[in-house]
Amino acid sequence: MEISYQIKYLKKRFPLRISRGTRDGQHNLFIQVTDNGLTGLGETSPGASEGAATAELAQESLVKFLANPHDLNAIFSTYDKAIEAKVAPCALAALDMALWDLKAKKARMPLYQMLGYKKPSKATSITIGIMSPEEVKERLPLILEQDAIRTLKVKLGNPAGIEADKAMYNEVLNYHKKYPIAIRVDANGGWSAKDAKHMMGWLAQRNCDYVEQPLKEGEEEDLPYLYKNRALPIFLDESCRFASNIPNWAHTVDGVNMKLMKCGGITGALRIIATANAFGLKTMIGCMGESSISIAAGVAVSGALDHIDLDSHLNLNPDPCTGAPLVDEVITPLEIAGHGGQFRTDL
Numbered sequence: 519m520e521i522s523y524q525i526k527y528l529k530k531r532f533p534l535r536i537s538r539g540t541r542d543g544q545h546n547l548f549i550q551v552t553d554n555g556l557t558g559l560g561e562t563s564p565g566a567s568e569g570a571a572t573a574e575l576a577q578e579s580l581v582k583f584l585a586n587p588h589d590l591n592a593i594f595s596t597y598d599k600a601i602e603a604k605v606a607p608c609a610l611a612a613l614d615m616a617l618w619d620l621k622a623k624k625a626r627m628p629l630y631q632m633l634g635y636k637k638p639s640k641a642t643s644i645t646i647g648i649m650s651p652e653e654v655k656e657r658l659p660l661i662l663e664q665d666a667i668r669t670l671k672v673k674l675g676n677p678a679g680i681e682a683d684k685a686m687y688n689e690v691l692n693y694h695k696k697y698p699i700a701i702r703v704d705a706n707g708g709w710s711a712k713d714a715k716h717m718m719g720w721l722a723q724r725n726c727d728y729v730e731q732p733l734k735e736g737e738e739e740d741l742p743y744l745y746k747n748r749a750l751p752i753f754l755d756e757s758c759r760f761a762s763n764i765p766n767w768a769h770t771v772d773g774v775n776m777k778l779m780k781c782g783g784i785t786g787a788l789r790i791i792a793t794a795n796a797f798g799l800k801t802m803i804g805c806m807g808e809s810s811i812s813i814a815a816g817v818a819v820s821g822a823l824d825h826i827d828l829d830s831h832l833n834l835n836p837d838p839c840t841g842a843p844l845v846d847e848v849i850t851p852l853e854i855a856g857h858g859g860q861f862r863t864d865l
Contacts, residue, residue, distance in 0.1 A: 519551055519552065519553045519590050520551070520552045520553075521549065521550070521551050521552075521584060522549070522550045522552075523547060523548070523549055523550075523577050523580075524547075524548050524550075525545050525546070525547055525548070525573045525574070525577070526545065526546055526548060526809075526838050527543060527544070527545050527546075528543055528544060528545075528546050528807060528809060528834050528837075528838070529542070529543040529834065529835050529836075530542050530543050530807070530833050530834060530835065531833045531834060531835040532647075532657065532833055533647070534645070534647040534673075534807075534833070535647040535648040535649065535673070536647060536648060536673050536675070536704075536706045536708075537648070537673070537674075537675030537676070537677065537705065537706040537707060537708030538706060538707075538708075540647070541807060543807070544563065544564065544573075544807050545564070545572065545573040546561055546562060546563050546564070546573055546807070546808070546809065547561070547562040547564065547573040547574075547576045547577050547609070547612060548560070548561050548562075548612070548811065548861075549561070549562075549580070549612045549613060549616050550616065551590065551613070551616040551617060551620055553620060553624075554624075556620055556623045556624060557620070557623075558615075558616035558617055558618070558619035558620030558621070558623065558856065559615075559616055559619055559811050559856075559857075559859055559860070559861075560611070560612035560613055560614065560615040560616030560617075560619070560783075560811070560812075560815070561611075561612050561615070561808060561809060561811045561812040561815075561839075561859075562576040562608045562609050562611060562612040562779070563608060563779050563805075563806040563807045563808045563812065563830075564576050564606075564608055565608060565779065565806065567735075567756070568606065568607050568608035568779045568780055568806075569604075569605070569606025569607050569608055569609065570606035570608055570609050575606070575609075576606055576608055576609035576612070577609070579605050579606040579609040579610075580605065580609045580610075580612070580613055583599075583600055583603050583605045584613075590617055591621075593614065593617045593618060593621065593785060594785060596613075596614075596617065597610065597614055597782060597783070597785040597786070600613070600782070601782065605782075607759070607779065607780055607781065607782040607786070608779040608780075608806075610782035610783055611778045611779050611781075611782055611783040611786075611812070612783075612812075613783070614778075614782060614783025614784055614785050614786070615778065615783050615784055615811075615812065615815035615857065618783075618784045618785075618815070618818070618857065619815070619856040619857045619859070620856070622855055622856045622857065623855045623856040625855070626855045627855060628818075628851055628852070628853055628854060628855065628856070628857075628858065629784075629815070629818040629851070629856055629857040629858075630817065630818040630819070630821055630851050633784075633788070633818060633819065635818070635819060635820075635821040635822045636821040636822075637821055637850070637851065638817060638820045638821045638826065638848055638849065638850065638851070639821070639848060640820070640823070640824075640825070640826050640848065641668065641669045641700075641826070641847035641848055642669065642826045642827060642828050642829050642844070642847065642848065642849045643669045643670060643671035643700075643702055643825070643826065643827040643829065644661055644665070644667045644669065644670055644671065644829050644832070645670075645671045645673065645704075645827065645829055645830075645833075646658070646661070646670060646671070646672055646673065646690070647673045648673050648674065648675070648676050648686065649686060650685075650686065651685050651686055651688070651689035654686060654689040654690055655689065658690065658693050662693060662696075662697050662699065665832075666847075667699075667847060668697060668698060668699050668700065668847060669699065669700045669702075669847065670690065670699055670700070670701050670702070671702045671703070671704055671730075671827055672686070672687060672690055672701060672702070672703050672704070673703075673704050673705075673706060674686070674687065674703050674704070674705050674708065674709075674717070675704075675705040675706050675707065675708015675709055676708065677708070680709070680713050680716065680717055683717065684720065687703075687721070687724065688724075691724055691725065694725055700727055701725055701726050701727065702726065702727045702728055702729075702730065702825070703721055703726050703728070703729050703730065704729075704730040704731060704755070705717075705729060705730065705731055705732045706730075706731055706755075706756075707731050707732075707733055707734035707735055707737075707756060708734075709732050709733065710733075711733060711737070711740035711743055711744060714729075714732035714733060714740075714744055715743070715744060717729075717732075718732065718744070718748060718749045718750045718752075719749045721749075721750060722749035722750045726750060727750075727751075728750055728751040728752070728753055728772070728773075728825075729750050729751070729752055729753070730753040730754075730755050730775060730802075731753070731754060731755040731756055731757065731775075732744060732752065733757075735756040735757050738757050738766070738767055738770075741767055741770035741771060742770050744770075745769075745770040745771065751772035751773065751800070752770075752771045752772050752773075753771065753772065753773040753774060753775050753800070753802055753825075754767060754771050754773075754774050754775065755774075755775040755777070755804065756780075758774040758775070758776075758790070759780045759781060760780075760781055760782075760786060760789070760790070761781075761786070761789035761790045761792070761793040761794075764790070764793045764794060764797060764799070765793075765797070768797040768799060771799065772799065772800055773794070773799050773800030773801060773802060773824065773825075774790060774794050774799055774800075774801060774802070775802040775803070775804045775825075775827070776790040776791070776801070776802070776803050776804070777803070777804045777805060777806060778805075778808075778812060778815060778816055779805075779806050779808075779812075783815070784815055784818065784819060787803070787816075787819050788819065791819065791822055791823070800824045800825070801822070801823045801824050801825070802823060802824060802825035802826070802827060803816050803819065803820055803823050803825075803826060803827065803828060804827040804828070805827065805828050805829065805830040806830060807830055808830045808831060809830075809831050809834060809837050809838060809839040809859075810831045810837050810839040810840050810841045810842040810859050810860075811839045811841065811857075811859030811860070811861075812859070813828050813830065813831045813841075813842040813849065813859070814841040814842040814851065814852075814857040814858045814859035815857045815859065816828050817842055817849050817850070817851045817857070817858075818851060818857050820849070826848075826849065828842070828849045829849070832844060836862075836865065837862075838861065838862055838865055839859055839860060839861055839862060840859070840860055840862055841857065841858040841859035841860050842858065842859065
């Protein structure tokens with residue numbers, strides 16, 4: 519097999535602010551794995567908490583791992599060896615999804631079909647970052663009127679405190695009177711246990727479906743306090759990076775959010791799905807600053823999940839790739855061999 523790399527800058531249409539900071543774009547690593555005239559594509563959206571803070575570090579992690587011979591046709595064993603070798607999960611995600619893409623192309627099947635999943639039918643959430651009420655007034659009409667979106671994930675955990683969170687959420691809620699929108703909240707670990715308890719009760723009275731990652735990663739000892747008599751379902755994100763994390767918190771949460779960049783790709787996602795199902799937990803898939811290539815890989819497993827949050831490619835200006843179109847609010851896989859993600863030829 520031949521492996522090549524390239525780094526591309528992905529500029530966001532709108533900057534995304536969460537509890538940990540703001541991003542208006544980043545450099546992503548793209549990998550191509552070619553065998554017998556077929557090429558599998560993968561992508562890394564780097565992050566320090568995902569093992570590689572830059573695209574260059576992600577590439578170094580892969581080059582070092584692949585310097586030793588591996589049977590890349592054996593995807594599961596390659597994944598396990600990479601984890602054992604401490605390859606950055608976000609870098610491994612690119613290699614893993616490229617190998618699955620190549621495998622499905624060899625089988626001449628869409629990847630979601632090869633994995634045995636149905637075609638996704640659930641609407642994706644569209645994320646709006648932390649912002650002022652005035653910014654909400656400017657941004658939401660573009661999403662709800664121009665893009666005809668009806669499912670929102672609202673980022674809270676404002677460093678300014680929960681009153682700022684409430685002010686923003688109330689402005690979002692004003693649109694609930696005009697449009698039949700579903701609202702979910704992601705605090706990205708921006709609340710204390712006390713504030714999380716209060717906010718969950720407050721949000722439950724204001725059309726919120728669930729709360730994601732209410733506590734900072736590392737503060738999971740407070741989950742039982744939140745879980746008891748909880749006003750809303752609790753989903754973990756940063757606190758659940760791999761399937762092996764699930765047994766630690768399974769009895770104190772309602773669901774888990776997998777991200778390919780956290781769990782090392784499709785192989786890691788398959789294991790999270792199986793483990794979450796074994797514990798009776800709900801499942802969700804999310805994304806980071808990814809193009810259509812990585813989103814297409816995520817869509818391949820999304821037909822098996824309860825909630826979908828695959829929208830990062832919709833906030834790129836431009837997306838250098840294609841393969842994960844939004845059709846009636848659903849991120850939909852293409853009916854072609856592989857995961858469907860491709861580089862655009864018009865840029």
